[in-house]
Amino acid sequence: MSVTTSTGSGLPETPVAAGSAHPRRWVALAVIAVAQLMVVLDATIVNIALPQAQASLGISDADRQWVVTAYTLAFGGLLLLGGRIADYWGRKRTFLVGIVGFALASAVGGVAQSGELLFAARALQGAFGALLAPASLALLTVLFTEAHERAKAFAVYGAIAGGGSAVGLVLGGVLTEYANWRWCLLVNVPVALVALVAALPLVPESRAHGNTRYxxxxxxxxxxxxxxxxxxxxxxxxxxxxxxxxxxxxxxxxxxxxxxxxxxxxxxHPLLPLRIVLDRNRGGAFLASMLIGAGLFGAFLFLTFYFQVVLRYSPVKAGLASLPVTAGVLIAATLASQLMPRLGAKPLMLTGAALAASGMLLLTRIGVDTSFPAHLLPAQVVLGLGLGFTFVPLSSLALVGVPEHDAGAASAALNATQQVGGSLGTALLNTMYTSAVTAYLASHLPPDPVTQVRGLVHGYTVAFAWGAGLILLSGVATAVLITVRRRDIPTGNAIHVG
The missing domain is CATH 4.10.860 (DNA Excision Repair, Uvrb; Chain A)
Structure with missing residues (x-):
């Protein structure tokens, strides 16, 4: 999974102490990274728990996507506002409020006795995550003012947050199998408490000056x-x-x-200055990001259900079985970072779209007893490689030709488009899945247990096919809209988290 965050609104920052680095900046980095890890892993940790949560709360197939989309809609829709609030209201204050709110929302979700309450808690998590994420990165920008140290801090932050999806997959499986699905949400409470207690004395306050209208x-x-x-x-x-x-x-x-x-x-004082979006290259990057998010988020949801419902994997095994995608992303992201200065963004993005769509198409060939090593493993690796080759160039394209005062908004907009695309894509793919299963069972009466399982698999393959189509559309958007030359691509401003 990719998360691209920004420092907020991109406005001038108040240094922690003029002319000197904060003495406890590295310890503060650890605190900030732990809080951000909580936000990043929450997407995948809940995916693994979703089959059990759906059964426990009696959530319908049509409505279960709200567990994912309620979070991503609130996060993506409020992220730009969260960045501006952090800049003007105070980054530490926003960070602390984000931690407390995220923990409270997690607690509500963990004790929810109905699907509606779980959906509401997930939306609250997303809203407070939209405060926490930009405040975290803005604090790092203020704490580390020397270029070499800032690069190290962002590398550490990126590595920890980048591993969040993998940690979430495994931790979600362990908690669901050996405790209860509710602990996939409740686990955030002690983590947030530790981060809160540590942040109070260690993290300094800072804010931007100027007009504070939202x-x-x-x-x-x-x-x-x-x-x-x-x-x-x-x-x-x-x-x-x-x-x-x-x-x-x-x-x-x-x-x-x-x-x-x-x-x-x-x-x-627009939330999203339209001059950022209307540039051809940036607009192409945002459109590609939205389409990739649309194809990707829904695919992860159905892969989890396929592992646990059809193949009867335990939650732990399902979490481990989902790791090849993350491995592919990390490998390709490393290669893309090295290749982009020589090849430019467009060739890498086109290659990535082709690979990711191919991996998704391989998943349309699943059956009721598909082999993991022979089919599911390579399909996921190919999908992950494609995503990795796409995410890194997207982070830089979002900043092509952007004035310094718009850099934060442009970088945050890329994250928002991916979350919004994921929300819309999950809802769309879930609708296609439900319609496909209903049509399959209606044409295979009476639906005995074997037919019902085959109907589920048919629905998953239809969803994967739609996901592949959306990713291919992102490649078309890249081919048509993006014309930037490799020497024009900025580096170092967008923070990519694999």
């Missing part, structure tokens, strides 16, 4: 529009694409998103 209407409208659109996709799974409620919700979502664009055009 584009709250823009944040509320875009989040409402995205939630409405996802709800429309969910209703399509239940009632069909032609149902009045489905059409009305999707139309309302589109209208709200259009209203957000109008708000941003007229706002003196």
């Amino acid at each position: 584009d709250v209407p823009g944040a509320l409208v875009i989040t409402a529009g995205l939630v409405t659109l996802v709800y429309g996709f969910t209703k399509a799974a239940e009632d069909g694409w032609g149902a009045t409620a489905t059409i009305a919700l999707i139309a309302a979502g589109v209208v709200l998103i259009a209203a957000f664009v109008l708000i941003e055009l007229r706002s003196s």
Whole structure:
């Protein structure tokens, strides 16, 4: 999984102590990294627990995607606002509020007795994560003012956060199998408590100066529009694409998103300055990011269910079985970092899209008893390699030609597009899955147990096929829109977390 975060709004920063480095900056780095790890691993740790959570709370197949999308919608929709709040309100204060809020939301989710309460808790986690993530990175930028030390700090931060997805897969499996799925959420409480106690004396406060106006209407409208659109996709799974409620919700979502664009055009302090998006290369990067997120997030969800429901893997085995994707991402990201100065971004992104789509297409060949070493392992490695070759160039393309004061917003926008794409893609793929399973069972009556399992597998393959199509579309967007030369690509400003 990729997470690209920013320092906030990109505004000038107040140094911790003029002319001197903070004496406890390396210990503060450890505290910040632990808090960020909590946010990063929360996506994958919940994926592994989802089959048990769905059964425990009686969540329908159409609604289960809200466990994922409630988090990613709130996180992606509020991330830019969170960056500005951190800059103006105070980075330490925002960091502490983010930790406390994330822990409380996790506790609510861990004791939830209904699907609706779990969805609400996940949305709260995403909202507080949107405060915590940009505040964390902004604090590092302020703490480490010397270029060499800052590079080291970002490398440590990136390595820890980059391993979060792998840690989440394994930890989620262990907690679900040997304790209870609820501990995949409750585990955040002691971690947050340790980070909070350590942060109070170790992390310094800082804030940006200048106009402190926030584009709250823009944040509320875009989040409402995205939630409405996802709800429309969910209703399509239940009632069909032609149902009045489905059409009305999707139309309302589109209208709200259009209203957000109008708000941003007229706002003196827009949440997302449209000049960032309207540049051809940056716009292509954001579109590609959204399409990759759409194909990727849903695929991970269905792979988890395939492992546990069809192949009958234990949660621990399912977590371990999902690691090849992470391994592929880390290998390719390392290679891409070395190759990009010589080849440029576009060739790597096109290669990555082709590889990732190929890996997804290999997953459409699964059956009720597919071999892991012969088929599932190579498919996941190919998928991970493709994603790794794509994520690294995207982080740099988001900053092509961006003025310094827009750098934070541009980098955060890349993360937001991936989260938003993941939300929409998960809802869309879940709808396609549900429709495919329903149609398969309707054509194979009476649906005996073997037929039901085959129906599930058919639904997974349809979802993987749609995921491959979305990733291929990202390649088309790259080929058509991105024209930047390799010497024009900036380095060092966007923080990529594999």
